Amino acid sequence: MSKGKGNRRLVVIGGVAAGMSAAARARRLDPDLEIVAYERSGYVSYGSCGLPYLISLVVPEPEDLVVRTPEQFGKQGIETHTHHEVTSIDVSQQTVKVKDLDEGREFTVPYERLVVATGGVAVEPPMPGTDLEGVFSLRTVEDGIEVNRFLAENSPRRAVVIGAGYIGVEVAESFVERGLETTLLSRPAQVLAGFDPDMAIKMQTELERNGVKVSVDDTAQGIEGDSTGRVRAVVSSQGVYEADIVMIAAGVRAESGLAKEAGIELGTKGTIAVDEGMRTNVPGVFAAGDCAETYHLLLGEPSYLPLGTTANKQGRVAGTNAAGGNATFGGVVGTTITKAFGLGIAVTGLTEKKAGELGRPHATVTIEHGTRAHYYPSPGRIHIKLVWDPDTGTLLGAQIAGPVLEAKRIDLFAAAVHHGMTIEELQGLDLSYAPPFAPVWDPILVAARVAMKE
């Protein structure tokens, strides 16, 4: 332990998933540690993945997203400040400079241990008009509140969502739920670029079936406003889309500027580089969540996959180690899931596309199958795509599209990919069967069996 001014103090920068997980975990392991968390926005410990559902009103109030308030953290002995931005880190002095955004004053806080959990920021495509009234992105609770206020006050009719990753898709669904004529622009030639095109098309079809106008291979080039400075249209490579509200969902990048300026080493795609204990290259400084890199077990190298569940896990590991414990983050296999309307879609491991890019030998098969015994009322059919190594039979990845809840079956594939199961081993699994749950040959076994034939 160092003997500086910040002795026995853990400072946490960023109070959402990773930051507050780290703080809570450190508190549990070390009751004597002083723990202070600074969050730039007005909310801590909230489910940012729920923001699209705030817009759709599935989640009625912004406060519903919050797991614990600063007051509740305070009672656990975690001093938590909202509207406080850390403006710089001095790793040699072991201090952070903090700005109280309400009061305007700045002050310096010494630390013994530091967890950087600054999160991610919405990528802003380089084009004019992103600052017009009615143009939004969706990262914080305040973003969600502002969208809902704009919807309430302006009753827009036409929405354009720029970007068709999972947040874009979820927001498009939410806009439709709010009665908006919605257009979804995707720069790639498909929605959900993390999926293979033959699976992503099922989501595109589902969106279109529910009234979303989807335009792929279509790059937004600028946003036009009217004379009052309010958004009027989106100009893209394929056309001009009238818009009363625009959501930019062009992806997320790591908010690593603070760390970089402090001399903390960066990793892939501008993330903060970490080891399996979420340690940065600076002793005593940890990073976790959407600002940090994530070890990908199938790629065998760090990657950037900003997801709430990973942020929570990484925060827990960082908090453990910051409190003097010894935890490791086991890495990810790239499992992602989302839904829109009646379709759930999920992926784990490598897609066919990714395996091809990596030059890895791969074979694929896609099956369509019922999800219940043939005589039992069914929510619909499921599509399963498997990607495996034809030399060893090892499963490399899987994708599912089907009735919403069926997509959760991806977890079995996540476990299989994680543990290097072969398609033969997959086919031999003793999966559960009863008519209300599955056909007598579970679709997963059918997929494995068809793969075996190849």
Added chain:
Amino acid sequence: MSKGKGNRRLVVIGGVAAGMSAAARARRLDPDLEIVAYERSGYVSYGSCGLPYLISLVVPEPEDLVVRTPEQFGKQGIETHTHHEVTSIDVSQQTVKVKDLDEGREFTVPYERLVVATGGVAVEPPMPGTDLEGVFSLRTVEDGIEVNRFLAENSPRRAVVIGAGYIGVEVAESFVERGLETTLLSRPAQVLAGFDPDMAIKMQTELERNGVKVSVDDTAQGIEGDSTGRVRAVVSSQGVYEADIVMIAAGVRAESGLAKEAGIELGTKGTIAVDEGMRTNVPGVFAAGDCAETYHLLLGEPSYLPLGTTANKQGRVAGTNAAGGNATFGGVVGTTITKAFGLGIAVTGLTEKKAGELGRPHATVTIEHGTRAHYYPSPGRIHIKLVWDPDTGTLLGAQIAGPVLEAKRIDLFAAAVHHGMTIEELQGLDLSYAPPFAPVWDPILVAARVAMKE
């Protein structure tokens, strides 16, 4: 290949799941093989697990349960006879004696290969009155038709179900759906004896919440009839239950009499003993499905677990090998699932009870957790019980009770148990997360994490 009269002929005894799977598989592998199947009842290739849903009218017509008719099999070159009972097997002559139940005539058929798929029969508790009018068991389509005819013609008011295994539970639900006052008697001190009592109680509660009168530790001792020979009451160790209809669901035993008389070796609990290729001790004779034993990977020995999915898999293996191929059945880990009303319940691997009986070191933990992000509308809470080896951390078994479809999550545990994963490995899995599917910490990860703390 033998050179007897039955050269190039495969005879299949029993035409439901295992038998017709074997026939269909053999046909696919060997287009020249003569294949003849004999089925005692009037239906082949039907989903017997769907029979309770025929009573509840979720399945409207008996024919809905049928996958393929004898005519359809005929077009595939599989000669299929219903109402034909095989009355004896002569393994030295390689012949079976067959009785045409409609015509009354008997004849002898030579075979080169034989698949015995005689299935299981309902256990009839030794007590008076089981032959009264209005007393049923439920194994064949005809059984289901007779129950429905009795319900239609007699409009019974009170039902008693004897036996609270999964068929008893499903029938109790079906009787309630048909408007009957239903009593469910369980000889053990719990329903669903394949589960631990602390999980089974959740099903008991759900049944009671929906109007089923459940009486545990209550052994039926006799059934009383009125002067017309129709059922009037069930007398049990705990009382007398008035009944206008009675379902005996006291379990299933292997229908192995024919095999035994032919000198084919029997295995555990009166099943036909088989190797991993579903071969009996007699060359050229295979057995599969509810009449055969099933290798249990966790017990490391054969067991009796008559289930539709296993029957189909075993039939496929038997058919492959009967056609000269080389397939093996990989065994089971005891995965079972069922539902009643709003509760799904599932088990895989060893229960606490079973681990105790086997004298295996074990630790357990049970968690209750939300099934969606806390702010997302949820179908309810899930209960997960883990059983693991405290010395190695290896998962031995899991049980789930919760909103119906959540029980299907058991498949992940089935894979984990099958592959000897530890609770630490389980905790490290990259499971899917989005608010409509799971909380940010999936309940499975929570269960593993809590187990880790023990």
